[in-house]
Amino acid sequence: MGFAMKGQEEKVLKFKKVLHDLKQAPRAWNSHIDKYFQDNEFVLVLVFLHVDDLIFTRNNPNLFENFNKVISCEFKMTSIWFLSYYLGLEVKQMNNDIFGYAKKVLEKFKMFDCNLVNTPMEGSLKLSKFDIGEKEDLTLFKSLVGSLRYLTSTRLDIIYVVDVVDVVCYFMEAPTSTYMKTTYRILRFD
Template identity: 50%
Template sequence: MAILKRRSMCNNPPVCREWLYKYPYKHALYIKVNDNIVLIVCLYVDDLIFTGNNPKTFEEFKRKMCCEFEMTDLGFISYYLGIEVKQTEEGIFIVQENYAKELLQKFNMSNCNPVNTPEECNIKLSRYDDGAKVDPTLFRSLVGSLRYLTCIRPDILFGVGLVSRCMEAPTTTHLKAAKKILHYIKGTLDFELHYYASNVFRLRGFSDSDWGGDIDDRKSTSGFVFYMGNTAFTWSSKKQPAVTLSACEVEYVAVSFCVTQVVWLRNLLNKLHFTQREHIEVNVNNKSVIVLAKNPLFHECSKHIDTKYHFVHECIANKVLKINFVKSQDQIRDILTKSLELNTFKALRSLLGASPQLNRKSFPPPKSTSISYTKLLALLKSLLPGSINEVKLSVSGKMKTSSDGNLEKGQKQLDLKVYNKAITTENL
């Protein structure tokens, strides 16, 4: 992934318009596909970010752009619009640490005490709070700055959305809630999203909603999160436009918002040659929603639901998506629709893929040449939480096993898979 900066501003010449295909469903996204070679270009004002699967295409693209414009090649992307990007052999890491530090300094919170969650558990804010009024300009500036931080910080999205509803006449209660988020950011400055290389391009999503969470108008907050691999890459938390009358109805409306994102992502991935040939799975924690989505005419109590929300049924009939049931404790989307207690919040945050930066230099490859299965199992039990009684080993390369069952030097790579966790040890 690299970046070019244009030094002169003018309209795109005919040669560039013919060479790149402009994606119709996303502004400023251009694609070139030639057999199995893909080039993706994103444009923002005078900056270009491009990536693909063939380095030769990169050089051709830069050469053609430099022929038409005055361009500066900035090399591999490392900083873009306040977002820091680190590209290593382990994957791509995205963080906003510098922006977060500037935000704390801007609002005189650099020396504040860190906290473990961005909002109080079960917090409720009212726009008509009778507390002392605060400077609305300062409050709006704070909320606006926090909203940009949600670009790669889904763990603060619900809290930021909550205080965003109180910008008309903010009080000390609202300002305290907003500053609580700054306290949380202070303790998680180095949190990042890690995107691994993978050959699995199966899209899956989670949809959820609270019920009547806004104490002023009793509207609900719904949202979704999508994965391709083990890290979330798109998420949303938004208050619903109408009051709902049951838990089933509010979840059904939330699923309809999620389905519109499914259709858009499906079209986008198809253009990028990551075709979703099977239905896309959307996970909900309400079985009544699944029944209603499959047959919306079956329930007389759903007659009042707006027709546009029954778009879900049509997508299921066309095999665009499939709605699955997931237990409430496994509903990742809860972190974006509710204020949670500490242990639940930390568990769901890790499932989103948000984690602190690691000093990877402090973890060199092991120097030992053999390890017994018994010692390996004991080591994993000490490192990983939960009950581990079995370790599945998948080996690539040559392996020699001694008479006592040790794994000796000679293999190229050993992958240790424990449930959904994976540890890779090279050159044992």
């Protein structure tokens, strides 16, 4: 496989850059930018990366300015200070809005003073649509999953487990106590 020239078949070329459409391009880009962040000791800025689009935020204005200045030296960038649309989604920046919503969800499901866990789901947990545990209130379950689904817009760390409980339960007549326990655990995740 590749390109050979008569008399120079033993020679090969090594790409210094990964081409955009190659399967390994996203991994190469992530490795490159991850190394850059580590080399420049960026630890206090939240950076969201999607392909070649970066969103970064902070709570320290000086850190934000420095990050923007330093990263602009390495990568060609266009800076938009207040994000209004990203990947087709409208973004509204409001103080404490999602935190207020998360607090209301915890209060609604009487989980505000719960004991926190450091994983959203038990690692050994096996869920099945054929679970034969005690049946729970479907309306309560749907309300809980709907609330969690809304929270996934800012809590990317719970997307997978919310999908797991939502998808498997879709095929059940009613959620079982195992599903309710698993779903309540997501609320306890810190």
